[in-house]
Amino acid sequence: MSVNGRVFGRAVVSSVCAVILAAGLGARAGADTSAAPEKTWAGTVLGSTELARSAWPPAASQAREIRYATPGPQGERASSHAAVYLPQGATPKGGWPVVVFLHGTAGLRAECADFTTPRAQRAADYARNWLTRGYALVYPDYPEVGPRHLQTYLDYSVAGTSIADAVRAARSDLSRDGSGSELSNRYVATGLSEGAHGAVGAAAVAAEHAPDLDLRGVAGAGLPTNLDAEFAAVRPGLPVAEPNLASYVLYTLSGLRQSDPTFDPEDYLSPTGRKFLARAESGCFDDLVGQLQGVSVGSLVSRALDAPAVQQRLRKYVDLPTSGYRVPVQIAQGGLDIVAPAPLTAVFAEQVRRSGVHVDYRLYPDADHSRIPVVSQPDTIAFTDRVMSADARQREESS
Numbered sequence: 001m002s003v004n005g006r007v008f009g010r011a012v013v014s015s016v017c018a019v020i021l022a023a024g025l026g027a028r029a030g031a032d033t034s035a036a037p038e039k040t041w042a043g044t045v046l047g048s049t050e051l052a053r054s055a056w057p058p059a060a061s062q063a064r065e066i067r068y069a070t071p072g073p074q075g076e077r078a079s080s081h082a083a084v085y086l087p088q089g090a091t092p093k094g095g096w097p098v099v100v101f102l103h104g105t106a107g108l109r110a111e112c113a114d115f116t117t118p119r120a121q122r123a124a125d126y127a128r129n130w131l132t133r134g135y136a137l138v139y140p141d142y143p144e145v146g147p148r149h150l151q152t153y154l155d156y157s158v159a160g161t162s163i164a165d166a167v168r169a170a171r172s173d174l175s176r177d178g179s180g181s182e183l184s185n186r187y188v189a190t191g192l193s194e195g196a197h198g199a200v201g202a203a204a205v206a207a208e209h210a211p212d213l214d215l216r217g218v219a220g221a222g223l224p225t226n227l228d229a230e231f232a233a234v235r236p237g238l239p240v241a242e243p244n245l246a247s248y249v250l251y252t253l254s255g256l257r258q259s260d261p262t263f264d265p266e267d268y269l270s271p272t273g274r275k276f277l278a279r280a281e282s283g284c285f286d287d288l289v290g291q292l293q294g295v296s297v298g299s300l301v302s303r304a305l306d307a308p309a310v311q312q313r314l315r316k317y318v319d320l321p322t323s324g325y326r327v328p329v330q331i332a333q334g335g336l337d338i339v340a341p342a343p344l345t346a347v348f349a350e351q352v353r354r355s356g357v358h359v360d361y362r363l364y365p366d367a368d369h370s371r372i373p374v375v376s377q378p379d380t381i382a383f384t385d386r387v388m389s390a391d392a393r394q395r396e397e398s399s
Contacts, residue, residue, distance in 0.1 A: 039077075042161070042209070043168025044069045046079060055083075055115065057127035057137075062086040065115050068169035070162040072145040073155055073259040073317070082140035082166040083115035084174070087131045091182050096136035097388050098170070098187035100163050100202075101126075102195030103139065104222070105247070107284035108150045108254060113141050122374060129377060135384070136183050140166035142198075145258050150281060153255025154224065154318045157205050159198025163189050164210035186214045188384045192373045193340065196220025196331075203325040217387035219330040219380045221373040224340040225348035227252065228314040232306040236270070238298030243289045244339045244369065246297050249305075250280040250288075252318065256310070259317040268310065273300035322348065323355035330360040330383045332376035334367030 051063040064084045072078035087096060106112040130137055142151040143162050152158045171181040189206075191199035196219075203218040224230075234249060253265035254277060266274050272295070280288055305311075331349050333342045342363060349361040360383060367375050 041069045043165035045169045048173045057124045059128045059131040060085040061088040070165040078143040080143045084170045085137040095184035097184045099135040100138045100189045102191035102198045104193035112284035152258045153251045155259045156201030160201030160205040161209045163202045164206040190219040193222045196223040217328040221332040222340045222369045226344045227318050235304035241296040243292035246292045256313045268303050270302045322351035325357045328358040334372040335365035336368040339369045
């Protein structure tokens with residue numbers, strides 16, 4: 001990014017956050033999963049296949065795609081899919097420790113995150129860096145729900161339980177006759193953007209949902225937080241013309257409908273917003289961002305999104321709790337991130353830290369939303385090495 005780009009980026013972040021922070025930020029209780037009925041089908045394998053060699057990342061010894069059962073927003077049986085990559089070499093005693101990486105926004109349809117095609121070089125390098133450290137990789141997608149089979153969006157509980165179910169399914173698919181699975185039950189959940197939100201969500205819900213697994217920690221890069229406050233700033237006339245942010249608003253409103261079918265996002269959208277919502281729900285992210293070039297966020301809405309019906313649903317399904325986490329949390333944030341502004345994430349990190357959870361918050365001043373997982377990966381690997389060690393929990397709790 002050029003010097004002028006950095007100056008512009010910081011100016012936009014500052015102006016947006018000034019409006020958002022004025023709305024006020026409150027602590028939110030952890031998710032209540034105590035009354036959730038047991039779902040014995042969660043994490044069962046619905047199908048699996050070996051991926052074509054062209055889709056294998058460097059340093060992988062196996063690459064598979066699995067489809068598995070996982071709960072939807074109302075506890076109904078839904079499904080998702082995941083890619084699974086194993087490192088080279090002999091399987092260690094107890095199986096390969098697992099790193100889950102939940103991808104950032106790709107769209108609301110399963111075909112938008114295609115695991116069967118060759119990966120871009122940056123993504124291939126990212127996977128290789130984990131595999132060569134001796135970690136198996138599980139790359140899940142988001143559950144598909146409802147009659148249109150659209151994916152959930154920023155529903156942290158659904159994404160968090162789906163992460164655990166992907167690990168369960170991968171372990172079952174890679175079971176060895178009489179000697180357990182090639183995968184350990186120890187895992188760390190990581191992710192970018194929407195995926196960071198789901199990964200941190202796993203720390204809130206996975207222990208109750210999947211007590212058979214051992215979640216050691218979570219790491220999120222470009223983590224969207226305090227969305228009720230962020231959306232309270234969206235109203236007709238808001239002049240910010242940032243296509244990533246505009247797509248984020250559309251996907252989130254659509255996601256609220258996936259989580260709560262009684263909510264109609266079109267009640268809050270202008271004719272322009274309704275047109276782009278239809279495109280968001282039928283296409284994929286890259287195309288939508290291209291179409292939103294020059295379109296202001298304010299032109300998408302007909303009413304301010306501080307409306308109670310929007311705010312209440314954001315707090316219920318989307319806003320991450322600020323307490324109740326049972327494992328260490330790492331947050332990597334870019335100083336030039338407009339989509340998930342660093343000031344909001346810093347507030348969230350401090351709120352979680354005050355609840356007694358170990359939070360490793362790292363700010364990368366010159367990183368924007370797209371670059372943050374790459375620049376932060378060495379620190380995320382170091383965090384994962386630490387929490388995976390046998391005495392990690394004791395050391396984190398005493399820090």
